[in-house]
Amino acid sequence: MGLRSEHWYAGDDRNAYIHRAWMRRGTPDDAFTRPQIAIANTASDLTPCNAHLNEVAASVSNGVYEAGGVPLNLPVVSLGETNVRPTAMLWRNMAAMAAEEMLRANPVDGVVLLGGCDKTIPALLMAAASVDIPAVVVPGGPMLTGTFRGVPLGCGTDVWRLSEEVRAGTLSQDAFAKSESAMIRSRGHCNTMGTASTMALVAEALGTIIPGVAGTPAPDSRLLEASHGTGKLIVELIEKDRRPSTFLTKANFHNAIVALAAIGGSTNAVVHLLAIAGRLGVDLTLDDFDRIGSGVPLLVDLQPAGRFLMEDFHRAGGLLAVLREVRDLLDPEALSVTGNPLVDHLDDAPIWDPEVIRSRTEPIIAEGGIAVLRGNLAPRGALIKPAAASPNLLQHRGKAVVFDSIEDFHARIDDPDLDVDADSVLVLRGCGPRGYPGMPEVSNMPLPKKLLEQGVRDMVRICDGRMSGTAYGTVVLHVAPEAAAGGPLGLVRTGDVIVLDVENRRIDVEAPDFLSRAPSEAMSKAFATPSRGWERLYIDHVLGADTGADLDFLVGSSGSEVTRESH
Structure with missing residues (x-):
């Protein structure tokens, strides 16, 4: 089988001459073969x-x-x-x-x-x-x-942790700032x-x-x-x-x-x-x-x-x-x-430190894979990472507190009058591939300041976006279809009871009229509406998270063949 590059460099015609001449620049003759x-x-x-x-x-x-x-x-x-x-x-x-x-x-x-x-x-x-x-x-x-004050720092993970401690009042802003140069x-x-x-x-x-x-x-x-x-x-x-x-x-x-x-x-x-x-x-x-x-x-x-x-x-x-x-x-x-x-x-691949890498007989968690949830809130699926979640929240029933966009979330999450408690389920929508656009890493929402001050460090959170791999918490994410694609997440109202049952792979809203509701008008206004460029192309053609969020016309292989030019 000949080299693909021969289609450019082999031969005596004008095109081959151009290809070789412009690439030569001190290159020996045999480089082109x-x-x-x-x-x-x-x-x-x-x-x-x-x-x-x-x-x-x-x-x-x-x-x-x-x-x-x-x-x-x-x-x-x-x-x-x-x-x-x-x-x-x-x-x-x-x-x-x-x-x-x-x-x-x-x-x-x-x-x-x-x-x-x-x-x-x-x-x-x-x-x-x-x-x-x-x-x-x-x-x-x-x-x-990196280390700070003698403690190893996990980049990303400790950013989330330390920033929450500042909001909770247990770490000073000055100490937080000093950790910055040690993080990387x-x-x-x-x-x-x-x-x-x-x-x-x-x-x-x-x-x-x-x-x-x-x-x-x-x-x-x-x-x-x-x-x-x-x-x-x-x-x-x-x-x-x-x-x-x-x-x-x-x-x-x-x-x-x-x-x-x-x-x-x-x-x-x-x-x-x-x-x-x-x-x-x-x-x-x-x-x-x-x-x-x-x-x-x-x-x-x-x-x-x-x-x-x-x-x-x-x-x-x-x-x-x-x-x-x-x-x-x-x-x-x-x-x-x-x-x-x-x-x-794998024959010669021993574990050198059984504290870091456990043996099969002493796992950290016996079943640690990512769980795929379905239900009336996520008919095409949603994900949760049990290994990063709080075990006591993997089966949970709580009232929804709904945010129509990340901007809405930031504007209200620390409002002392927000009707939220440790059993509430924070719902953020409009953050899927089409809605934001791009499916940002916002699913691990910061907790309400007033609950952090009470010692709460985890809550059930649900979003059609992603979260950083460095993040943690009981987070249901990649909800599909996303709200911007007409998914049921757009129908949730504050006060709805949401039931999470990871063991049985379910995520549901307990409301008889749930799927017959009209979407929130405020939510729809929050969706991205670019008029030009890559964002316009992206929104018009992006697929759901459940299939990889590729563009519909890019799925599949086009191969290495290319139309021959003519100089």
Whole structure:
């Protein structure tokens, strides 16, 4: 099989001349007959978690050269979770589409995907799945653990915790401000089991990363060693025509779901895995997450569901040590990007610290997977992460306190006259893919100040948006259909009794007229109504959270063929 890049560089016609001449710039003649490797690089100073990826790219380049390929740096859309407004998720599909188009449009035979911050790895995998050329991921890795006043800080998780203590009056604003410079100790993404860490580990379980690499801290020299090795591997993938469609099957997603449950990973992984599967044509549904993951034991004692941080997780044995404990739950047929079954990499993967990674016989929670709820409030499903919730609230009955938008929520949540108590259920709507737009991470709503002052630290919260993987609490999220798509969440009224029953996978409103009501006019006025640009395109075409929130015209694969130009 010839190289894809030959369609640009081979031959004596004018087009081939132009392609070679403009790319030559000191390049030897034989460079145009070697595999051309794009390094899809999400490094950006405005994506602080990915700022070090240029150094990673250099190591990848060295490996590519060593294996006989030609490395080509390809900057792609970079989404920094902490900076972009209104939410990075608004542009995940745009980043995926842009990367896909650049890979298809350019003379490249394979691609190394450099991601780290939350949306970058999912977007790159969606792109690679759609263009279907050989591809492998290098994850940027988590930061090292920072400490403040002798206590380790989990970035994200401790932001939520400390900010609530300020609102409760138990921590001064000055102390909170001083913790800021200690929160981010080094390069790398969040050091909790947030979405960035989760997606790196899940991508390895999916088979798209060299086994044993995900979770390596960003400043660790072993990440550069692995990057070099990945540069060599991509040339092999081209030689063997090992493309995403040739080895990523339902079995790989099965293993990713098992891993997600065992590590206590972010609920955001659900919407990302559904989107990636949609690009591959793999029949993955919400019910698969409950069916496969609900009985998997939680083995990783990491924030936000536990005590430790990613540096500890790597030291304790990392993902392979976790997967070895649940080996019997994995699909043995699922291949890794190496060409071997993932399970073949588990034989020498001991647990080095049983406090951080528990054995199968001593799990943190016997059944730790994400639960999928249904009922008259969420006919197409909603999620809850029991490992991050309060056990006493997993079966709960309370009166709704409804907010029509995040702005409405902020305006009223700390009103001392708000009719709310510890048994109330906070309901926030208009925050789904279409409603905000982009499905922001607002589902873990801050609790009312007056209840925080009374010592309350968790309540049942329901939303059609997402929450950060670093967050915690008894939060029902990704409610589908969303309110902006006519979902029943738009029919809830303050005072309605809501029943949460996680054991029986139910979320219902107790009101005989519930589904026959008219939607709230105030809520409808709060929905986003952009008139132009990406937001307009997004709202017109985005699908629901229950299928991955991709755009309807991007589902599926377009392949690597491109219309030949004429100069």
